Amino acid sequence: MHSALKTLGDLISLASVNPMGQAIDSGIHLEHRVTDYLEDRLRKLGVKYQRMEVSPGRDNLLAWYEAPSSGTRILLDAHQDTVPVETMNIPPFEPRIDGGRMYGRGSCDVKSGVAAMLTAFEKLVQERPAHSCNVLMAFTVDEEYTHTGSSALSVMDHQCDLGIVAEPTQMQLVVSHKGAVRWKIMASGRACHSSTPHLGDNAIYRMGRVLSLLGEHACHLAGSTPDELLGPPSLSVGRITGGQSVNIVPDSCSIEIDRRLIPGESVEAAMDAVREYLKEKLSPNDFEKIEFGEPWVRMPALGSGSATAFLEKLQNGLIAPNGQKPPIGGVPYGTDAGPLAQRGLPCVVFGPGNIAQAHTEDEWIEMSEVVDASERFFHLLAHWEGA
Template sequence: MTSLLADLVAIPSVNPMGRAVSGPEYYEGRVSTFLEAWFLEAGIPVVRQQAAPGRSNLLARYTAPDPAAPTLLFDAHQDTVPVDGMTIPPFEPRVEGGRLYGRGACDVKGGMAAMLMAFRRLWVERPERSASVVLACTVDEEYTHIGSSLLAQTEKDVTLAIVAEPTKLDVVPWHKGSVRWKVKTGGVACHSSTPHLGSNAIYRMAEVVGAMAEHADDLAHATPHPKLGSPTMSVGRIQGGQSVNIVPDECEIEIDRRLIPGETPDAAVERVRRFVAQRCGLEGVTFLPAWTRMPALETAIGPWMDPLAEAVAAAVGRRPELVGVPYGTDAGPLGEAGIPAIVFGPGDIAQAHTKDEWIELEQVALASEAYYRIALALA
């Protein structure tokens, strides 16, 4: 399993996150090719499900001996965040002190390696009693979730989806969603020595940002979700102007709004728009269409929970806690499509996306045993 994880980390699969970049380190193509060969070498049929040009989910299916067995969906994403600011070689996996270091080790190639090994074990051993399992290696989890959104449309007959993310081997039935969009302000450019002849788009944006800060404070005091707390909002990026001696005629910000169950992306954006309109008006202000829409997750606990928790306990030595987390995952689109989904995997989210990303190899091994036992327990 360590060798497999090292191979996965050594192959760049960086999501450019909307940036206009190119090169072999970007997108999931090389990892998809590796995974396809890995499945075929093990004698496991695998199919590509194109989510975008050059970007495909990989699907492998294990059919249990009992035709009445339920079907589980295992999901792990192929992409990673960029490597800017990393202090270790991102694609030179290193094992030290029981940890494997490298970009994606924690988020989420450790979980992927665990799922792959559990799936291959099912394929080889073919236990008399188990669930059927669809293993999906999806694309674009880190940006717009096109892979899981496509998967949610095509995999309908699923009893439970288990999404690999670093949860410290606890079970996550609830997580926040997100919507992200841009707002632009326009002005009139002129020489900075005569600013009264123009209209400063940055000054206009300052009014908008002030209103948004007030709205963000209101959200922080809104009625909280019992497991996830209150919704949040943050202005995370601003740019504008051409030169210090030119009054700027354009300014742009990017907003991240975290959703709790019951909120929709469109309604959240409209609520912000109305608030800004009330505080400072919308003249010269343009709300651009959202480019990320991640649903929140709220999975009703079903009869599968007790056998799942017992299977995890047998694998890792303790019963998992049920926790809510503030970040989004592939489970969001799956849950929105009506598929019961939980998040479960090795590693700690505190190590994800970091300058020296790592994962404890013991947790990867325990997760693989847990995934295998879950497939047996939910038969």
């Protein structure tokens, strides 16, 4: 079995579920089991590495490869965490092979990318090819929720010239993706006995008026000028909470909003546009009784111009065994490449698997793609100075 597949099986069996803001179950949550495993691999490899605590039980792991002669340093970035497993209908942490696929949580997103990058990195360190580039390998935490891992990674201090983020892109060279901002809107009112509702002020009704306006705003966004690769921006309300009991007029109601940004849009401008729309359309009394929470996700989009100067080299380096260059494209989901690019590091996204299988009840990956990705990453890094 190829070492990338052996590694993937090991990684699936080590739970690294992101608690996503919920209570922590020490048996499966947080990334430390995976971090211990990766650290062990790096120690055996004999490279310089650093384990940096981001929060308790959650450490980024960095490792360096110094090439024989190269000025370029490429950051390889893959996240250690997975989404939760409650909705799965297969054993999440028991890798199973069937029909050329490997099943289990993280098999697609993104332990396959971790395995492909790690095994390419190991081969690079062992073989030290003459035309290789310098590499900073980064295994980050908390990608699936608040991106604290990639935020803690100060790429500028590590002098990288280009970043490659592993996510399931079906081996497309992704140069552009949407960003996201998520925040709450709270509506307040006045509670009273439900038999005399005229004495109260119903916060759920108020939120109903807000919701219908947000629906209109979302329609306007869908019809706005689209990004060439990514289409128009979007807005979706995904959660609502309110009221204590059916016999009490509710004094509070809150919703959670997911606003997807296209390149060129800022978090602040997107939120301001929502605020302005509500201010214009709601009664002054309603507008006074709603409040915007601080966003807990503010992930910039990745603009297609970020890594233009490196695209030809990337396409040549990541060429398929049959001689086909990876197609260039965009994806609607966000990745750590957005925040890294915003901090000035040119970035692309590349990896095995299809996002359609990520986060699913029976998550799987085509095993041949994992091997292919590992070999293509190695080819890219080994020939960078000649590509």
